Amino acid sequence: MVRDYNNRHALDQKLRGTPKPAHVDHLEVGHWQAIATVLAHAGLDAAVQRALSSTPDLSLRYCGPGEWLVVSQVDTPVGLMRRLDMLCGTQAHVIDQSDGRVLLRLSGPSARQILAKGIGVDLHPAAFALGGSTNVLCGHIAINLSRTGEDIFELIVSRSFAESLFEDLMTMGRPFDLSAAFSE
Numbered sequence: 001m002v003r004d005y006n007n008r009h010a011l012d013q014k015l016r017g018t019p020k021p022a023h024v025d026h027l028e029v030g031h032w033q034a035i036a037t038v039l040a041h042a043g044l045d046a047a048v049q050r051a052l053s054s055t056p057d058l059s060l061r062y063c064g065p066g067e068w069l070v071v072s073q074v075d076t077p078v079g080l081m082r083r084l085d086m087l088c089g090t091q092a093h094v095i096d097q098s099d100g101r102v103l104l105r106l107s108g109p110s111a112r113q114i115l116a117k118g119i120g121v122d123l124h125p126a127a128f129a130l131g132g133s134t135n136v137l138c139g140h141i142a143i144n145l146s147r148t149g150e151d152i153f154e155l156i157v158s159r160s161f162a163e164s165l166f167e168d169l170m171t172m173g174r175p176f177d178l179s180a181a182f183s184e
Contacts (some may be wrong), residue, residue: 004153006098013182015029015180015182016068020181021179022179022181023108023177023178023179024108024109024110024111024177025106025107025108025109025111025114025173025176025177025178025179026106026108026178026179026180026181027104027105027106027166027169027173027178027179027180027181028104028105028106028107028113028180028181028182028183029102029104029105029180029181029182029183030102030103030104030105030168030182031100031182031183032184033071033073033101033103034071034072034074034075034076034077034079034080034098035069035070035071035072035077035080035081035096035097035098035101035103035156036069036070036077036080036081036084036093036094036095036096036097036098037063037067037068037069037070037095037097038052038067038068038070038074038084038093038094038095039066039092039093039094039095040066040088040092040093041066041090041092041093042066042126044091044092045066045152046068047091048066048088048091048092049068051087051088051091052068052070052071052084052087052088054087054124055171057072057073057074058070058071058072058083059072059073059146059148059172060133061118061133061144061146061156062132062133062134063133063144064135064136065173066137069097069101069133069144069156070084071103071154071156075163077096077098077099080091080096080098081094081096081137098100099159100158100159101156101157101158101159101167102156102157102158102159102162103154103155104154104155104156104157104162104165104166104169105148105152105153105183106153106154106155106156106169106173107149107150107151107152107153108151108176108178109151110173110176110178111151111152111153112124112151113176114169114173114176114178115130115138115145115153115172117172118168118169118172119136119137119138119145120136120137120140121134121136121145123147124155125150128147129147130145130147130148130149130150130169131146131147131148132146133145133146138155138157138165138168138169139165139168141157141162141164141168141183142157143155143156143157143165144156144157155169163182166180
């Protein structure tokens with residue numbers, strides 16, 4: 001028996017149709033991001049972090065000691081894997097996560113208030129600095145949360161939980177008239 005599998009975004013059903021104009025508080029869903037996990041070999045954390053940080057167009061998201069998610073807005077998944085293999089060499093394992101993760105970008109003046117309804121982390125700018133990231137639960141869903149702008153947060157979630165997270169965020173954002181759409 002031959003089966004054809006269609007490669008579709010985890011939130012196609014939720015965001016299908018014509019894009020609506022973005023409200024002041026907006027949830028933007030990345031169509032296809034290049035995302036990889038980098039796991040440094042024992043004792044090589046600092047060297048791997050230096051190598052990854054040396055490339056300004058790669059966004060580094062801390063996950064734990066010697067572990068990062070790397071997001072690229074300019075590379076294809078294959079291109080990102082090649083770049084990371086060249087940067088890290090034999091100092092780390094690199095695993096493509098592009099098909100297994102979904103990136104959501106929450107922006108607007110109420111972003112902190114929306115996230116505070118489901119995340120047990122202090123999101124005040126003095127406590128959660130620009131460029132900071134952490135693994136955290138949003139409700140019951142494990143995510144990687146990163147602050148990428150003054151009122152901009154990116155959430156990276158496993159594909160299998162993307163729809164639940166999306167629905168939770170839209171419910172948390174209802175009092176703030178949160179809008180959502182795919183990124184351009």
